[in-house]
Amino acid sequence: NAGVTQTPKFQVLKTGQSMTLQCAQDMNHNSMYWYRQDPGMGLRLIYYSASEGTTDKGEVPNGYNVSRLNKREFSLRLESAAPSQTSVYFCASSRTDSYSNQPQHFGDGTRLSIL
């Protein structure tokens, strides 16, 4: 029962470096999401993919890019990391985004520090 798997779990970067956060789900879900979690702010949506082949900006997309590689995988890329991107990043998936009663399933997060 893997559910949503994120790699890596921890990462430290220097300002200006790039990296890609990986996410894969094995529940045959259509929709996938990337969030960031900062203290006292809940989770904020960065990007989402309603279905394979589509991606849309969320609330805080600046400084990020995403790729929906296939139905299972959705990656998040930081092209030039900045200290303001220090956060915990969560990937989630849901069967579809079109119905209000679809819960999202979350990975365990990637803890990213930018020095």
Next chain:
Amino acid sequence: AQSVTQLDSHVSVSEGTPVLLRCNYSSSYSPSLFWYVQHPNKGLQLLLKYTSAATLVKGINGFEAEFKKSETSFHLTKPSAHMSDAAEYFCVVWMDTGRRALTFGSGTRLQVQP
């Protein structure tokens, strides 16, 4: 615009006593509402969801929540706290406004004292 407010950032209870975590939402639409729990260094796990069926919703681990439209509230309760309930709890709202995404409250950290 939709929003959700968790009225307490921290709640501390003794083991065996009731738990009340408060959540208010604002919405121009009929929302779907969720409570998620996050244990340390883990992702979020769904506790329960409200989707316009019964207003009293039962979830996992003995938690329940009541949707009160007149008060725009969706408070989470549990009759008797257990040590394993110590975690952060998020009230979350979903509305079909075109941008189909969840809006999260800022979270309530629940401490359970022995």
